[in-house]
Amino acid sequence: MKYLVTIITCICFLHFAGEAQINLVLNPSFEEYSNCPDNLDETKYCNHWMSLDSNWNPPDWTHELGGIPDYCNICAPFSRVSTPYNVGFYHFPKSGRGMMQVVMFCSYLDNFTEKDYLQGHLSQTLIAGHTYNVCFYATMEQSSIFAVNHIGAYLDDGSVDTTQSPGKTQIQYTPQILDTNIINDTFNWIRIQDTFTAKGTEKLITIGNFFDNAHTHAIPLIDTTGIGHGVWTPYLIDDVSVIDCGNSPYAGNDTLIHPGDSAFLGIHEALIPYTWYVLGNPTPIDSGGGLWVKPSATTVYILEQDLCNVKKFDTVKVRVWPDTVTAIDAIRQFDNLTIYPSPTNDILHIEGAKGSQMNVYDVVGREVLAGIIAGDKEIIHLEQIVRGVYVVQLVDPVTGLRLVRQVVRE
Numbered sequence: 001m002k003y004l005v006t007i008i009t010c011i012c013f014l015h016f017a018g019e020a021q022i023n024l025v026l027n028p029s030f031e032e033y034s035n036c037p038d039n040l041d042e043t044k045y046c047n048h049w050m051s052l053d054s055n056w057n058p059p060d061w062t063h064e065l066g067g068i069p070d071y072c073n074i075c076a077p078f079s080r081v082s083t084p085y086n087v088g089f090y091h092f093p094k095s096g097r098g099m100m101q102v103v104m105f106c107s108y109l110d111n112f113t114e115k116d117y118l119q120g121h122l123s124q125t126l127i128a129g130h131t132y133n134v135c136f137y138a139t140m141e142q143s144s145i146f147a148v149n150h151i152g153a154y155l156d157d158g159s160v161d162t163t164q165s166p167g168k169t170q171i172q173y174t175p176q177i178l179d180t181n182i183i184n185d186t187f188n189w190i191r192i193q194d195t196f197t198a199k200g201t202e203k204l205i206t207i208g209n210f211f212d213n214a215h216t217h218a219i220p221l222i223d224t225t226g227i228g229h230g231v232w233t234p235y236l237i238d239d240v241s242v243i244d245c246g247n248s249p250y251a252g253n254d255t256l257i258h259p260g261d262s263a264f265l266g267i268h269e270a271l272i273p274y275t276w277y278v279l280g281n282p283t284p285i286d287s288g289g290g291l292w293v294k295p296s297a298t299t300v301y302i303l304e305q306d307l308c309n310v311k312k313f314d315t316v317k318v319r320v321w322p323d324t325v326t327a328i329d330a331i332r333q334f335d336n337l338t339i340y341p342s343p344t345n346d347i348l349h350i351e352g353a354k355g356s357q358m359n360v361y362d363v364v365g366r367e368v369l370a371g372i373i374a375g376d377k378e379i380i381h382l383e384q385i386v387r388g389v390y391v392v393q394l395v396d397p398v399t400g401l402r403l404v405r406q407v408v409r410e
Contacts, residue, residue, distance in 0.1 A: 037073055091141075104209040114169045133241070139185060139186065251303035273307050276301060279393065298317065299320075303315070339351075
């Protein structure tokens with residue numbers, strides 16, 4: 001048994017080590033840092049993130065107007081960068097412990113201190129011709145005295161000015177991702193999201209307002225903190241993602257556990273558009289790349305990926321070993337079972353499942369067909385169900401063993 005456990009452990013480790021990163025943004029929720037921030041202008045303490053002037057090291061607070069975003073983290077002592085208690089806002093991060101404070105508008109204009117720009121690294125250069133989904137979340141601080149539109153993101157090879165006037169409005173660049181709505185919500189995190197087709201040179205993402213004051217719609221607000229930022233309008237930014245629209249969801253491999261054991265499904269990433277369901281139940285049980293489950297009986301889990309306005313699905317079965325049936329005997333129950341064709345138009349053939357209970361579910365767990373497989377070769381008519389992706393579940397009445405297959409009706 002120890003030998004078997006060692007093999008399983010090694011296989012799991014190799015699978016985890018070999019997972020490809022789906023969200024290409026490094027440190028996407030600002031959790032990793034070299035130093036806990038304790039003052040303004042400390043973007044560089046957040047791993048893989050910087051201002052446009054990546055070489056600038058501001059001494060304390062003296063360069064507050066220099067276009068440098070502020071790194072905020074729960075680890076910080078009470079200050080302008082602590083969270084959730086802060087002289088300028090009352091926010092927790094969208095997720096985790098870190099977020100960024102970025103000035104998106106300034107009513108006083110000079111050549112150097114109009115706005116902040118937040119720049120982050122991608123794990124790889126984007127592929128030419130591929131379409132990518134870019135998403136991040138923003139919320140306005142309670143101390144802001146303006147609300148503005150045109151918060152966006154620009155992806156490029158790093159040619160955005162990184163040496164001169166990092167706070168000057170970068171009107172020469174057109175962001176691929178842009179929210180034209182005025183964001184004036186100081187309570188909820190607002191998702192800013194769109195897709196674009198890569199040129200094949202993009203390796204950095206820059207978040208900010210790339211429009212000058214004449215082309216930015218700003219409305220005045222009442223500062224509810226009593227502090228006020230004077231001429232500046234800072235927003236909080238969190239949870240940044242860049243994902244290839246061609247990505248396919250991965251729910252994991254079917255697995256066998258003993259009663260009381262747990263199994264990990266999916267992948268070890270949080271900021272990807274996954275929603276998890278139990279087959280037969282349309283209520284989501286979790287979101288994100290992966291989750292631990294501990295079923296008391298054999299259970300099928302459905303993974304829904306909602307990316308680039310297209311939904312894709314994957315399924316995984318966690319089988320809980322019955323105490324009264326040996327592994328070899330149970331597996332033999334469905335040795336000769338075949339389900340074909342897939343895709344299919346109107347007819348599905350099932351062979352080798354005589355006596356089994358059949359249930360057909362749609363991708364969110366609603367049952368659309370049910371019955372008993374009467375013979376060794378059975379024909380199932382699908383004319384009455386709409387085109388789409390379905391899950392066929394067969395349950396052996398003697399052993400309780402379940403077999404699940406995905407079928408597409410065209």
